[in-house]
Amino acid sequence: MRRLVARQFPRWADLPLRPVATSGWDNQTFHLGDRMSVRLPTAGEYALAVDKEHRWLPILAPRVPLRIPVPLAKGEPDEGFGFHWSIYEWLDGDPAGIDTIGDLVDFADSLATFLVALRQIDPTGGPEPGLHNWFRGGPLQVYDRQTQRAIEALDDRIPRDPVEEIWQLALLASWDCRPVWFHGDVAPGNLLVRDGALAAVIDFGTCGVGDPACDVAIAWTLLSGASREAFRARLDVDPGTWARGRGWALWKALVTYARALRRDHTAAVEARRVIDEVLTEYAESA
Missing domain, CATH: 3.90.1200.10 (Aminoglycoside phosphotransferase (APH), C-terminal lobe)
Incomplete structure (x- = not known):
């Protein structure tokens, strides 16, 4: 994960990276600094959602009364990882x-x-x-x-x-x-x-x-x-x-x-x- 961020988003390469307490099944999730999260799909089926989320979440977000994740950047397959992946703003709770x-x-x-x-x-x-x-x-x-x-x-x-x-x-x-x-x-x-x-x-x-x-x-x-x-x-x-x-x-x-x-x-x-x-x-x- 550190290599992926450093190669594709060098402006964030120095931010601390650590796994979240509970990562879930579909994605492996990390904290990136204090205000962002990184999500890596764990299989090809789950990677199908990446493009969808980047396309639609920015449209849905201003139209609902609660906060939802907003994608900040989309990563490419690299460093032995075979799927697109995402960086989001971090939501506390x-x-x-x-x-x-x-x-x-x-x-x-x-x-x-x-x-x-x-x-x-x-x-x-x-x-x-x-x-x-x-x-x-x-x-x-x-x-x-x-x-x-x-x-x-x-x-x-x-x-x-x-x-x-x-x-x-x-x-x-x-x-x-x-x-x-x-x-x-x-x-x-x-x-x-x-x-x-x-x-x-x-x-x-x-x-x-x-x-x-x-x-x-x-x-x-x-x-x-x-x-x-x-x-x-x-x-x-x-x-x-x-x-x-x-x-x-x-x-x-x-x-x-x-x-x-x-x-x-x-x-x-x-x-x-x-x-x-x-x-x-x-x-x-x-």
Whole structure:
């Protein structure tokens, strides 16, 4: 990383460089000085997002009510690293969580307000669902086979009848409206909190234009009860979008649970918690 910066951006070569505390899966991330970050895609699929982010984030940033990353420079493949990479301005904050959020209802309202503003941006020419974002914004059917395999693998560890019912209802709730902008990975690690309030939304690698239901999954992965209701009310989504959002949350939790059973107890427990949230909310709404 030091060699890449020194060769391609010598004006920043003397700035201190250090890994961030939690780098994530899609990119390896570093602090560059005090005001910048460097992101290196970890595989060719993730590198597909680099050009997209440089093209669209400067357009999206002034149109949303929270800060989002703004690219400062795009690096070229070099020094044995085979992909384009990015330098961004650094955004301060802690990942969203029960221990960092002051008021979960206010947080949910702020997040929904951000997503409403994002969806109101002109989608003309925006990136449609594809490999660059793992088909976020497209139909859930693309993950049907994977979900069915996870259900089979989990067997009696989950209540299969209601799980399959929720999944089938999500598949049937098709999207037939005008495409809109979506983030694609509205997860706690991509939501930054300062002084207890939502301050920034990061990591737009899965963003695009299409069905925004994938952004609704946070209603089950982080929110619950009154905060979930506040989120839904501010977002003002139709029942079909809510059902598909529930399906996105269920798909990810099932797949994670099945993969983590023998390798990652913490991930398995969290995935099962999300499944239980989905089941409880669905039963209460019936």
